[in-house]
Amino acid sequence: MPEAASAAFSFPSNHETPMQDPLSYQVALPTRLRFGPGASDTLAQEAALLGGNAFVLLDPFLKSSALEGALVASLSAAGVRTNLWHEIVPNPRAATCNSAAAKARDLGVDLVIAIGGGSTIDAAKAVSLGITNGGDVWDFTSRRNAQVRVPEKRGLPLIAVPTNAGTGAEITPFAVLSSPERKLKATIIHPFCYPDVALVDPNLHLTKPRRLTASTGIDTFLHAFEGFIGTRPNGWTDVFSIRAMELVAAHLPTACDNPDDLSARVSMAEACYMAGITLGNIGVGIPHALGQAMGALKDTPHGESCAACLVPTVRWTLPVAEERLARVSAIFDPSCAGRPVADASQMLPSILETFMNSIGLTGGFEQLGLSRDEIEPLIDIATTNYGQDVGCSRRAAGHEDLRQIVLNSL
Template structure:
């Protein structure tokens, strides 16, 4: 069967300039050497997570850089849920190696870790001074942030176009957001070939993460047509390509559709997120659960909690996903059917979360910035109730 126009586009190089320079297309990792050299770089630090250190794309990236005459080193001391003590080690490696840029490559943890290292690499400012809830540090008289290049190897986190990163504050046992408005990726490189080797489970979990981003971003109240449009287009791509990417892991069109959809959803949630993430962040901080999987378990309960205040948004989301004008309840059921098809567990206990944690996690979740933009404001007791239900039966 011949490719449709959109399928053809997903297999061709595309260059976008919004909201940062984005290079999309299969095989474009091969351009990294010439692109870095054109930026005047000579010795970037590659930041990735422990699980990715020995995967082929790390060696491939270093070979491409070396081919353009660039040195590089790899910092891989990042956990699946990055910790503040790990960021300090990355900063030390950056300085000791006289590096001049950060290339964050991998899944969401690598993106978050790389961005946090970049925030602190060239200055003496404490990581937690970049807490999203605080006034950003005045960088007058400070060295400029190093150039930041992001290369996602999963289609889910959508973290490649912004400086925000989630890091676990070990002393507080909470996952918090760090950022600075002056730090923007100099380049986001989206190469679908890098996602082809992803296991089915991670394809499903990260894909569910992208789905959650799009739903939560579109559900956030307020007038932001840019983010709303991106969220709906993300749902179109994710709804079409996620089942295929899981069922046919080598399908490059589906991999490309998911990588583009994930990126759009990641931009869309600049508008805000909701209780799925507020809860998931704190569950991940305590129990080191995979973020997309945690989101996927929690999503149905929060979606149904929010339905009474969403108006026609569920219908518009269903239409974007090619389902026609479903009722709000039918849309929620459709999302649940997608999660069933991805073999997402039905309880948090199945992914290692303790049965007695609801009250404690709720007390932390209500402090998360994502709780403030949930479309239906919830009390701490209501959040605890959602967590308790997720522990027993989330859908």
């Protein structure tokens, strides 16, 4: 990948970054997406086009499942050898990815397949890069004031099959990794992280429990929302942001209440990849910066961690984003469309509180395990390893701003 192309993915790294000109932008969507109930049935066909010896990372819950058996059988029938790996945990560990990459190299694989949630897909991206580049995959992660290694080679071909609707990892250039020994999370941000093929099959999302559906679903909303009110939205990403937020507002409560409602799962799966397009092209904002830091400190679920500071962040952002916040209010409450912008935008915090209550997400940072003496370490991680997200806030955020948002999110 030429350096110029790679530089397109260097997100703003500090809060002094000016607003991006919405009339001048570039777009990237290099992953080929197959969408719809039954899309995962094409895995063997797609895999055979890309390789013959696959390293398959699977969520542990799939171990020895009927789904795993069926997929492995179909891959074998298509002439693709499978080497299964289940050692994935939420907030995937860089060290585990290094172990997986070493094993995959020994096996001589030529293809990586990820079947699972965002953690599995992110791990697969890191493993794919680790196989071809060697070394410690943590060195590829973006960290301020640290030596960051740029991958010299593409990873192995990667097929992503998400088993829930949340991170959009199946079509983004990011791999979020944890390093518990450092008490840090950080993200590989590079176009080599885009999967080659994504098979988004809402049938695989059925039966997911309410809490997981709510947590991953609010993550999808945040990808659309944070980009929409950030410094970098444009006409192309607005299309996906707005549609994704409409789908979440209309269908996430149903998906939470009725896990087997295929129509709701289809809508949330669409929202997920659409929000992923926004995320992959213009980044996120403060809820993700602080939420990722929570994940690093307390190993908490990603969506809930980011959602914990959503409403205080919206209140703090109100003075600089009234028009866009009013548009979001109207998505959740159509009566806001006829109100003055100032009134409609002021209603958004309570609208979002009501929505999150309806799906059972009521906790703040303290409920997630944060103590007051961990506030400063939380902000340090957010500004050091997720400064690119803080920099995407439409209202410039300094240390004291972040501290107030955290205090209001306890």
